[in-house]
Amino acid sequence: MTDREKHLHFVRLAEEAARYDEMVQGMKQVIELDAKLNENERKLLAAAYRKAVSGQRFAWRVIASVVARGKGTKRQLEMVKQLLNKLEREVEEKCREILVSQWWDLLDRVLIKEAADDEVKVFYLKLKADHFRYMAETRAVKNDVAQKAKQTYQEALSRLREFGKLI
Secondary structure: OHHHHHHHHHHHHHHHHOOOOHHHHHHHHHHHOOOOHHHHHHHHHHHHHHHHHHHHHHHHHHHHHHHOOOOOHHHHHHHHHHHHHHHHHHHHHHHHHHHHHHHHHHHHHHHHOOOHHHHHHHHHHHHHHHHHHHHHHHHEEEEEEEEHHHHHHHHHHHHHHHHHOOO
């Protein structure tokens, strides 16, 4: 079994065990060995990052709905708002790790730039846009990340149109 196969096996085990941060780390190791991912590996990469942030996103939506209802004492509402702010920071930190970290720069510099074909480039662009969108969903001030998400989705759509996958 090669190192790459060992890391991929670990990633699949981490996914089964709902250990998504470890799944992310395993995919980083796979990419360090060879940045050319096949379709299943790209799906694992996307799942790792999506699932790593999904718990905080779900919790944020639940708490945001409690805040929107506005029921409870002033003290209770303040505590709920503090929790909402904490969850917002957690989502942002997780997404920033994905979007701004040294590894993510690898996405822009290597994975997108050197993708074998447009379909692969679109996959990576969508992955990037999704995480900007996750940040926009949970932020009080959304404009900058919402705009980045929109631009990245538009770039992906343009590429789809260019190679005829979208009418």
